[in-house]
Every structure is written in structure tokens, then in C-alpha cells.
Amino acid sequence: MxxxxxxxxxxxxxxxxxxxxxxxxxxxxxxxxxxxxxxxxxxxxxxxxxxxxxxxRSDRVHGFVIDRGFQVFNPSYPQVRRRLAGDGLDLRPFDRGVLIHTDTGRRRLTDPRAHPSTLVDLLSGRLAGPRDLAALGALSASDAVAPPHRLKRRPDRTTRKALADAGFTDAFVERFFLPFLSGVFLEDRLETSARVFHLVWRSMLRGTLSLPATGIxxxxxxxxxxxxxxxxxxxxxxxxxxxxxxxxxxxxxxxxxxxxxxxxxxxxxxxxxxxxxxxYRVVTTYYHVMPGPPLNEPALLVDTRRRFLNTCVLSNVAASYAPSGRALVATSVLGADAEGRERALRAPLSEVYDTDADRWELLTVRTVPDALPVMAxxxxxxxxxxxxxxxxxxxxxxxxxxxxxxxxxxxxxxxxxxxxxxx
Missing domain, CATH: 3.50.50.60 (FAD/NAD(P)-binding domain)
Known part of the structure; x- marks a missing residue:
């Protein structure tokens, strides 16, 4: 062209x-x-x-690919399929589902057909009881097949109210939906429109979150x-x-x-x-580098204590994000950067990754003041x-x-x- x-x-x-x-x-x-x-x-x-x-936009910083704030790309969006089909983005997928750091260690919530080992977490009740599993199955089955126009016409309310109406227990909402959706909607009360939630949930079920090899x-x-x-x-x-x-x-x-x-x-x-x-919501992402990855999978990791929005070893998703022999971790928090905030993150990062994050090098920080509109x-x-x-x-x-x-x-x-x- x-x-x-x-x-x-x-x-x-x-x-x-x-x-x-x-x-x-x-x-x-x-x-x-x-x-x-x-x-x-x-x-x-x-x-x-x-x-x-x-x-x-993406920048190059000392050989690392740094997106201007942590972002993911969903190729299943209708506008994306229409405009970017076969465009050579060289997409690299995240693992389906999410890793959840709990007081008893990391747990995975995903489709057990893709990760049979997660049946242990699900059936043991470590993540969800029978009521929540049934509600999750019903919600996902309904949203995955519903035409978008039908989801758009539903009566609107907050996402938290919609989840309660769908039969989820407060405990499961606090353990999974709140930490996960806080990183999606950049808010920590689940006050985002339920119409928006259902459309986003549908897109996640039908697509695979990815990153272009050269950056967003x-x-x-x-x-x-x-x-x-x-x-x-x-x-x-x-x-x-x-x-x-x-x-x-x-x-x-x-x-x-x-x-x-x-x-x-x-x-x-x-x-x-x-x-x-x-x-608009404000979000700050801290980019740390270290000799090797603290986690050996391309997964999104959230924290039930909500000490951050999410964290991810980006170089596991796309090796091109980091020079050979180095790993890149992105961790996002709500709000602007402030003195001492990055230092305070190192203790929870050490815990969730089971490593010594004090040894990590802070490469750069990106604050996005207009990251996402409020969608109440x-x-x-x-x-x-x-x-x-x-x-x-x-x-x-x-x-x-x-x-x-x-x-x-x-x-x-x-x-x-x-x-x-x-x-």
C-alpha cells in the first residue's frame, strides 16, 4: 500500500x-x-x-517492547474481523482463563477441556462451589451464543447486581469476578454497566486474548x-x-x-x-525486567487481595517483547504513579510469583490518564x-x-x- x-x-x-x-x-x-x-x-x-x-502505541526501550500501558487484543471483535483479517499482525495468544493468587496459592479458572488439571481446583471447591459452577456455566453458555443486539437490549444495572441476579455467591464474586474484572474495566466496585460486561464476556468466550509480536x-x-x-x-x-x-x-x-x-x-x-x-479511569503500569521468567506460562495473574489490577510475564506471551535471556513483567494498578508505590508492589509481586521481586530492575513506568471511560x-x-x-x-x-x-x-x-x- x-x-x-x-x-x-x-x-x-x-x-x-x-x-x-x-x-x-x-x-x-x-x-x-x-x-x-x-x-x-x-x-x-x-x-x-x-x-x-x-x-x-508501542515504544522500544533498551531492546524491550513497551506498550503505552498494559493492553490486550481480542481478534474476535466484529470490527477487528472486518478490518484486519489476514493483516499479518503475528498474534501471540495468552493462556485461556486466568490465574488467581489466593491465600492458599495460585489457582486457575479456565475451560477444563483446555486444561484438564484445573478440574482439581474446580471440583474440590477451592475456587467455586456447585452453585457458582452452575451459575458460571449458565452465564457463559447464554452469553456465548446470544446475538449482540439481544445483550444490548437487556435492562441495565451494575455488573455486581447482574452477577448476584445470575446466582453467584458473594464469596465467588470477591474471589474471582472482582479481581479479574477490575483489570478489565479499571474499577474496583463492579459498578460498570452490565450490558458492557455481557458483551465483553461474550467476546472473551468467543476469542483468544492476544498480543501482536511487535506490540499493540x-x-x-x-x-x-x-x-x-x-x-x-x-x-x-x-x-x-x-x-x-x-x-x-x-x-x-x-x-x-x-x-x-x-x-x-x-x-x-x-x-x-x-x-x-x-x-475516565487512570491506570499505571510498571515494567520490570529480570534474567529469567518468574512464571513459565503466558497467563494473566490476578490477586484476591487486589493489591494490583493484574500482572503478566509479557515475554512469555511474545518472546519478541524482551531481548534474549531477559524477561519482562508488566504490573498495572489503578491511579497515577506516586512516590513509593512501585517499591510497595515488590512484596506482593514476590508473593504471587514465589520469587524475590526486590532483585527485579524497574525498566520504565507508563501512566495513562484517559485509559478507559467510566461506563456506569x-x-x-x-x-x-x-x-x-x-x-x-x-x-x-x-x-x-x-x-x-x-x-x-x-x-x-x-x-x-x-x-x-x-x-
Whole structure:
């Protein structure tokens, strides 16, 4: 496809003219541009930073792949299947299920057909009693086969209330769902919309959580590579919207019949002050390195005492995340980094990995202030992107906090733009 990015700002008036300007080259903006271009509409994407992806970017730090915050990729999402089929992401899967650190050691909750040894944990009652096993089977069977539109129409309530209504005991919710879902929704009260929970649970049952071998940033790079050359202009922040397009920070006027704001929540609220932007969750991930892996499997590990959201030996999932002879562990916590917080993590990490984490080297820290929108009930799963004549906004804050939600919001923006342009 060629290079989708055009560096610099020295372009002719003809090149500047587009039917639509998309502000932001995250997955929502890229998906929107894909659909507009497929319909024959001229599109230019203006991105303020030096690369595509928004929050889905990866860096190289001393030979290690560092995603900007711990992330996983679910290839079963409908928008992902539509846009990235056969794209060569070289996905590396996590183990199905989750490891749970309890007061009596690590336990595994997963499909026993994949790990027959987990029957011991299940049937012995170490993780769940008969009532919870029956409820888990019924929930999973129902959500796995239910059409998404049916899940979206269910009466909404908190996830905790939905789990209680499904027959789970408080003890099992505290032992499994709370520590596991805290890392999924970045909150520790299970106050997220039950509609969102059921859709996420369905996607997990139907897909395998994975990571691209070169980092999560490979996903938006693959989307950008599908666009015609010079569609994306990097390092071109937009200062304001004008009556007939946008004005960049360098005072360049870029005309367009329609403008789609596909930025993060902060810039979106600045460019379109009349929109309502939800609150966002903050998450910090600490990346530690050591000579060898403290756990020999590509598993997600959570803690019943909830001293962290989750932890994972990333180099077990994708060996390319670390140089030969080194291991990389990512551990995430709610909130921002603070003095002494990383040091306080070493004791629980030593415990859950059964090793001496004091010897680990802290490689880097990543705090994401707008990691995930708050999705309390009643949660609108899709909102119009149309703000005013020729003005649109898309992103996970207009749908659900996921790659699927961001792409679906971008797709909806494209549909509404095309309708308003008479296309």
C-alpha cells in the first residue's frame, strides 16, 4: 500500500483540500477514514503526535517492547474481523482463563477441556462451589451464543447486581469476578454497566486474548497501512474548527466540507466545547525486567487481595517483547504513579510469583490518564456522532471503552457523514 504518512506541512492547496478532515489518527479516526475512502470520499487525517495509534502505541526501550500501558487484543471483535483479517499482525495468544493468587496459592479458572488439571481446583471447591459452577456455566453458555443486539437490549444495572441476579455467591464474586474484572474495566466496585460486561464476556468466550509480536501499536499501523499514501499528516495539531474546515497550530487553514473529531476526550472537549465527555479511569503500569521468567506460562495473574489490577510475564506471551535471556513483567494498578508505590508492589509481586521481586530492575513506568471511560449504567452503547452541521465526533467515549467500541464509533461517524453529504 505504500507509506500512509506524509511528513511536514509543505503541501499544495490541492493536496490540502478534502471532502472530510479527520482530527486524530487513533483507531476510531482510522476506521472512519477507511469507510469514507471506500465510499469515494476524499479524506485527510491530521494527527498532533509523531505517530498513529493514540493510546494504542508501542515504544522500544533498551531492546524491550513497551506498550503505552498494559493492553490486550481480542481478534474476535466484529470490527477487528472486518478490518484486519489476514493483516499479518503475528498474534501471540495468552493462556485461556486466568490465574488467581489466593491465600492458599495460585489457582486457575479456565475451560477444563483446555486444561484438564484445573478440574482439581474446580471440583474440590477451592475456587467455586456447585452453585457458582452452575451459575458460571449458565452465564457463559447464554452469553456465548446470544446475538449482540439481544445483550444490548437487556435492562441495565451494575455488573455486581447482574452477577448476584445470575446466582453467584458473594464469596465467588470477591474471589474471582472482582479481581479479574477490575483489570478489565479499571474499577474496583463492579459498578460498570452490565450490558458492557455481557458483551465483553461474550467476546472473551468467543476469542483468544492476544498480543501482536511487535506490540499493540501494530494494530493502528495495520489500519493506517490500508489507507492511500499521504492520507495521514503527523505532527499537525489542530488549533480550532473554522466555518469551512480547520486551522492548525501553525495557522494553516485546511478546508473541508465536514470535520470529524476523533481525538482523545480532552482535545475533543476543547475543539467541541458543547459535547459531554465522560470521566475516565487512570491506570499505571510498571515494567520490570529480570534474567529469567518468574512464571513459565503466558497467563494473566490476578490477586484476591487486589493489591494490583493484574500482572503478566509479557515475554512469555511474545518472546519478541524482551531481548534474549531477559524477561519482562508488566504490573498495572489503578491511579497515577506516586512516590513509593512501585517499591510497595515488590512484596506482593514476590508473593504471587514465589520469587524475590526486590532483585527485579524497574525498566520504565507508563501512566495513562484517559485509559478507559467510566461506563456506569445506564450505558449508551452507541451515540450519534453528529454534533452540528458538518461537525462530528467519534471515539470510545461515544460507545464502549474497547477497540470494538472505538472502531464502531468511527464507522458510525462515517455513515452519518456520508448521509449528510448525500453519498
Amino acid at each position: 505504500g507509506d500512509p504518512v506524509m511528513e511536514g506541512n509543505n503541501v499544495s492547496a490541492t493536496e490540502r483540500s478534502s471532502d472530510v478532515v479527520v482530527i486524530g489518527a487513533g483507531v476510531a479516526g482510522l476506521a472512519c477514514a477507511q469507510d469514507l475512502l471506500a465510499a469515494g470520499v476524499g479524506v485527510r487525517i491530521l494527527e498532533a503526535s509523531d505517530g498513529v495509534g493514540g493510546r494504542m 501499536g501494530a494494530v493502528p499501523l495495520a489500519l493506517a497501512a490500508s489507507l492511500p499514501k499521504a492520507t495521514v499528516r503527523l505532527e499537525t495539531p489542530v488549533e480550532r474548527l473554522t466555518d469551512d474546515g480547520v486551522e492548525t497550530a501553525s495557522r494553516e487553514l485546511v478546508p473541508a466540507r465536514a470535520v470529524v473529531v476523533a481525538t482523545g476526550p480532552g482535545p475533543a472537549g476543547t475543539l467541541l466545547p458543547d459535547i459531554t465527555v465522560p470521566a 449504567p445506564p450505558q449508551e452503547l452507541s451515540r450519534t456522532t453528529r454534533v452540528a452541521r458538518g461537525r462530528y465526533v467519534c471515539g470510545d467515549h461515544r460507545a464502549t471503552g474497547s477497540v470494538q467500541g472505538a472502531m464502531a464509533s468511527g464507522a458510525r461517524a462515517a455513515r452519518e457523514v456520508l448521509r449528510d453529504l448525500g453519498r
